[in-house]
Amino acid sequence: MEVVRKPSTQKKEGSAAAKPWAASRPALRLLQMWALPVLGLALLVGVWQATVTFFSIPAWKLPAPSAIVNELMVSRALFFKHTWVTLSEALYGLALAFLFSVVVAAAMAFSRTFQRTVYPLLIASQTIPIIVVAPLLLIWVGYGLAPKIIVVVLVTFFPLVVNTMDGLRSVEPDMMNMMRTLGARRWQIFTKVQAPTALPYLFSGAKIAATFSIIGAIIGEWVGASAGLGYLTRSSVPLFLTARSFGAVVILALLGIGLFLIVALVERLALPWQYNARRAKALEEDW
Amino acid sequence: MSAATQQQSASSKIALNGIRKDFAYKGRVLPVLDGVDFAVQEGEFVSIVGPSGCGKSTLLNIIAGLEDPGQGTLWLNGQEARRPLGQVGYMHQKDLLLPWRTVLDNTILGLEVQGVPKGQARARALELAERFGLKGFEKEYPYALSGGMRQRAAFLRSVLTGKDILLLDEPFGALDALTRSQMQEWLVGLWTAFKKTIVLVTHDVEEALFLSDRVYLFSARPGHVKLTLSVDLPRPRSLDVVTREPFISYKAQLLAALRQEGQDNREEVWR
């Protein structure tokens, strides 16, 4: 039975008919994946617009989607400027958190002592509410980009560290033994087996961290900032420009989703074997 | 150790003298191997057969260097060795291929560890790919291969390390009967061509007899060699040898001894 399970060949008889016709056309599959959420969102927006119009809800209470879109268009220069600030805070923070997490996770995987010392402290650090820490950061670090980036790091490094470490520890002992019988040294086992095993886990953590990074940037700005979407939302409130606040929120949501998708895309490119293995399995079970 | 034993060990490829090994488990000490003695000469193909839990895998681990010999000594290539990692090729029942590497890159893993440049290593692997039935699949990832092909890739990985000694721990256990017999024939071909010294652990008596020059039957735990059977069948051996004498009596002998061993040791403590 030397059958090779390649995704393009089908073993099951008659399954070709049962398979969704879109499965073999990647473009249509993509459409199918997006159609439902988009329709759901459109429905939601429609109901929202209708409610505001029908009940004559004033804009300062709940702006209609049309008002929000209008504001986004009219003040697009303003939004663009502030979006860029928030995005850079999030991205710098993510990059730093990434570096920090990978180093710490690797160190913990290498040294049991280091792990036992540091891991409980990491967990404890997460129990301190960021809302309390953020103002203190302003006093310690000053104003400007730095405290916001630190908040982003604080908020994002935990999922990264935990996931990476779990990944590093998830290596089968048999694999490690196999490497040892090949004469591999500790660092070789780390680079050739542990690190690649941990990569999918790292990406899982990165997806979570990506969405958190936006929240972190906003919290940092909320406490004291002169620019950014968090600042924009906050400064719109006393002016009762609710449509602007909502507009900022919409952009924030899009940023979060965007970052998530970028990480997913990078994952797809970096782990081709995993993607294909999953797809092969998925095609077998009627997706 | 007596002078005679020492001399014998020095002239053998693999020599095990008085190996005694205990494991600590939940506060208790469990003896796993209890006085294993045998020697394998260069170019020989021997098998170890025994009931479950008799320490066969532990013995292989000791020879591979993953465990220390406990009490007793291990000699490899004429010299006493203690945890000699990287001196033998070791094949598991699980192929243990790295899923993120292509088949080709998996096979060169041992060479990479030794410091051979990737290009060189890949070239060497490609030379043997066809013989190992992997031609055309070098660029595939392990998930796309069948069980038999994955085992052969793991084999190639072991063979490429260039070590003379190959340890095989039930390598065909997970395969179906047809694939298994194909693989057995292929393995003999390999052994002949590359002149390796092979120690095979299996619970399949027929497999052991078909492939080996000598079969060691192990007792139940704590394991030691209960019966040594020299397989006096000319090579090359075709598959129909299993239906004739002396194969049938060999098989009967081994099975009887196994059954006896099973009866004498009803209680299973752990594993």
Next chain:
Amino acid sequence: MKSKLVLMLPLLLLAMLAAACGGGASPTPTPTTPTSTPTPQLTKVRIALDWFPWSNHAGLYIAKEKGYFADEGLDVTIYTPDDPSTVLVTVGAGQDEFGLSYENEVLYAAAQDIPVVSIAAIVQHPLNSVMALQSSGIARPRDLKGKKIGVPGVPTDEAFLSTMLKKDGLALGDVSIVNVGYDLVPALISGKVDAIAGAYWVHESISAENQGFPVNVMRFEDWGIPDFYEIVLVTNKDMIAKKADVVQKFMNAAIRGYKEAVADPQKAIDVEKQAVPELDEAIERPGVKKLAPLWIEGNNAFGTQTEKKWADFAAWLKANGLITKDIDAKSVFTNRFVEGAK
């Protein structure tokens, strides 16, 4: 990802329904009560404060603690919202009957058609000012050249500063502005900034002095900013239209309280301290001395407002780009209840 959006759906629907319901809701139903005899069934009303209780609220606390509200048949809940900028929204939506807010906020609200009306000026002149440590030698706006100014991050920060600087020959570009949130005094004392704007000269200045850091004060109205009412008492148009009697009753009691506070400010603090034990007497006692004169204007009339002051300030806001509409000053305030007080 699909599940994220699916989760958002019911949450957003809930939010919309809540907003829709909020628009139609009326304040707590009130039974008719004769004004002279206090009945056991009091009308419940709420007033949202501009900030945590400080000396400026003394009159209200006197009215509550000494039973003046009760005399008028009102059961008043005094509270501070988490975010002061929500006061006009909750009052406009009818969730709070009354609120204390700022003149500029009322104008912003009017620009967005939020139906609030100022019914009394509690503080007749600006308390907002620019402050610098005396030790720094900064005494007037032009001394701020090249300095760092800490601001609370509200929309008017830049407008106020730019007007003051212009008046003394500088431009906004001659200073650097740092958003320090509401921690103005710590930022000044620690030297993180050279001056602060948005601090009250009856409160933050005293706080700094108490910590050993006396300050120089540059008052807004001295430097080109039109005189404005720092704190006003607001209610919503619905209340005026349908429950004018309740508004009048509230006003009566409030004026009684404030008049008493003007007469004896220290005693007023005693009363407030009893109701609000967290009150920092070290700041509020010296503060109320400075503040009390601003509760009344000229002819000892409490709370009256002029159309001119509203119009001038609205014009200044428009000139500085903070509001884009022309606002009819008459529509945002009324003296009706102050004048009708007994």
